[in-house]
Amino acid sequence: MPATPADRRAVSMALPPLRAEDEAAIDAWLDAAWAERGLARLTLDSYRRDLVLLARWLDGRTGAAAGAGRADLLDYLAWRARQGYTARSNARLLSALRAFYRHQAARGLRADDPTALLEAPKQGRPLPKALAERQIEALLAAPDTSTPEGLRDRAMLELMYACGLRVSELVGLGANGVNLRQGALRVTGKGSRERLVPLGEEAQHWLQRYLAEARPQLAGRGVAAGGDEPLFLAAGRAALSRQAFWTTVKRCAAAAGLDPARVSPHGLRHSFATHLLNHGADLRALQMLLGHSSLSTTQIYTLVAREQLKRLHARHHPRG
Numbered sequence: 001m002p003a004t005p006a007d008r009r010a011v012s013m014a015l016p017p018l019r020a021e022d023e024a025a026i027d028a029w030l031d032a033a034w035a036e037r038g039l040a041r042l043t044l045d046s047y048r049r050d051l052v053l054l055a056r057w058l059d060g061r062t063g064a065a066a067g068a069g070r071a072d073l074l075d076y077l078a079w080r081a082r083q084g085y086t087a088r089s090n091a092r093l094l095s096a097l098r099a100f101y102r103h104q105a106a107r108g109l110r111a112d113d114p115t116a117l118l119e120a121p122k123q124g125r126p127l128p129k130a131l132a133e134r135q136i137e138a139l140l141a142a143p144d145t146s147t148p149e150g151l152r153d154r155a156m157l158e159l160m161y162a163c164g165l166r167v168s169e170l171v172g173l174g175a176n177g178v179n180l181r182q183g184a185l186r187v188t189g190k191g192s193r194e195r196l197v198p199l200g201e202e203a204q205h206w207l208q209r210y211l212a213e214a215r216p217q218l219a220g221r222g223v224a225a226g227g228d229e230p231l232f233l234a235a236g237r238a239a240l241s242r243q244a245f246w247t248t249v250k251r252c253a254a255a256a257g258l259d260p261a262r263v264s265p266h267g268l269r270h271s272f273a274t275h276l277l278n279h280g281a282d283l284r285a286l287q288m289l290l291g292h293s294s295l296s297t298t299q300i301y302t303l304v305a306r307e308q309l310k311r312l313h314a315r316h317h318p319r320g
Helices: 005-014 020-037 041-058 070-083 087-106 133-140 148-163 167-171 201-219 242-255 265-278 283-290 300-316
Strands: 184-188 194-198
Touching (some): 020 041, 020 087, 070 087, 133 148, 133 242, 133 265, 148 167, 148 184, 148 201, 148 242, 167 265, 194 283, 242 265, 265 283
Antiparallel strands (some): 184 194
């Protein structure tokens, strides 16, 4: 039986502490990756966690992570499989390992690349889970807009669905990134790439109400949005966290009569993309709105739209 997340945490806590030499090697590579490839902070944090866990697992077996061989890495991947790590998680790990050991070889710290013959685990291609339009309407209407927090939550939900934002982009929005006069939002996405996204009338309406009525109360005193302050605030002018918004989405899903387990912040982004395609949006335009660097990433949404059309045909065609 695969280990549960709690089991994996317990095993991780029992591993030896990180060696100073491993920490220095990991930090040096992450600094180089940030400078050369412009990787996003969340990606760098994920790579750090992956490499730290590897280094701690190797300690006591083969020594420092920088000197690990191919057999050591295969043993580690086998251990992760027994621990129940997913193929997606292992593929991300392998991406980090390849870059890390290539960096070591390029600096002359080792002569070979132990990842050269390692194959990435095969991953399925799960389709994004999009909500139906009526479900989106119910979810957006769930917050109690008579309270400052409820008005903020409604504005955030509307904005996420109207603009197809990632949750990190939503909570990271600055007050100076909103242009209500032009009806546009300046979003900083992965790799610190900026894009302009149109707001839409409904999202603009709720955002105006939030800025005028709720944000001054949440800020603790009558202040206008501006400068480098976060756009969406918890009480006391603190920025709302991703975890807090995740909880908000789950709470609103339950209030709307939806299964909270099937609703997530990223599901709003998926719904935005799927609904645009269903209504005839161009794939290139969708790529720009989502902030995808590659069109192949956007194309998965055409599969979602195709599956929905098949179900529609089967339900309503006399020979379906």
